[in-house]
Amino acid sequence: MIDLRKASKSIITRLILFGLAIALVTATGRYFMMTDFLREDLAKVVSIQQEALATYVAHDIELKISGRLQTLNRLAEIFPLELIKKPNELRIWLERLLPPTEN
Numbered sequence: 001m002i003d004l005r006k007a008s009k010s011i012i013t014r015l016i017l018f019g020l021a022i023a024l025v026t027a028t029g030r031y032f033m034m035t036d037f038l039r040e041d042l043a044k045v046v047s048i049q050q051e052a053l054a055t056y057v058a059h060d061i062e063l064k065i066s067g068r069l070q071t072l073n074r075l076a077e078i079f080p081l082e083l084i085k086k087p088n089e090l091r092i093w094l095e096r097l098l099p100p101t102e103n
């Protein structure tokens with residue numbers, strides 16, 4: 001069995017323990033420094049992705065609204081006012097004029 005008193009006085013044991021202590025302190029320091037860095041980097045990446053998604057959705061909504069506005073303007077130009085009091089004929093007229101759309 002190893003004599004603990006003799007091993008604790010050995011220079012090799014002390015150097016190994018000193019090296020392990022330095023490695024542990026360095027690893028702990030890196031962990032805390034890298035955690036903050038990675039958190040900030042992740043926040044930047046997520047914000048860029050959210051901005052890109054919001055821009056895409058806004059553009060898509062704008063296209064749909066402009067298309068519907070054009071349709072409404074076209075209808076306003078050719079709408080026969082006498083069909084307002086005839087809902088069945090108005091429905092038939094609209095079905096012939098406008099193709100069914102998917103939302």
